[in-house]
Amino acid sequence: MTVDSIQKPIQAPIEQRHTGKGKPSAILTFGSELNNRQKKLLSLLPEFNSQITVNKKAVNMVDLSALTSQTGDEFAMFTKGKERIIVRGNSRMVQIDIEKAESLAKKGYKWSGHTHPGFDFISMQPSDGDYSILDCFKQSNSVIYNSKGEFRTFEKRSR
Secondary structure, three states: OHHHOOOOOOOOHHHHOOOOOOOHHHHHOOOOOHHHHEEEEEOOOOOOOOOOEEEEEOHHHHHHHHHHHHHHHOOOEEEEOEEEEEEOOEEEOOOOOOOHHHHHHHHHOOOEEEEOOOHHEEEEEHHHHHHHHHOOOOOOOEEEEOOOOOOEEEOOOOO
């Protein structure tokens, strides 16, 4: 069989099936698009301190990492039962202070995790504020995702 004998040419190269759409590292590295679910989430979180409550199945931490990759902003997620609260921050923080964290904890929410812009290990370092918020939820650990979709689990400080 020769190339000339092929009757139907290839319509799309293999690479086009795997565009990286919705994948944090592809968004960061190649400028790939958010997937439809992520686009909808971002449209519902248009600015700093925007907050939404969604079904648990409607979002995961990789989605938030993709949003961070697209926007350069931090996002935080809190989970209770079948619902999740998503809060948009800015490039340096999410506006969740001790009072807000304690209020969420009293309502039964857990801190599922949050994102930090950046693509190296240092970008996943927890801040003093991260440890303080973790203490409010009386959790032993939480997770930080970076802009590439990598994550680090951090644990409460031993006292």
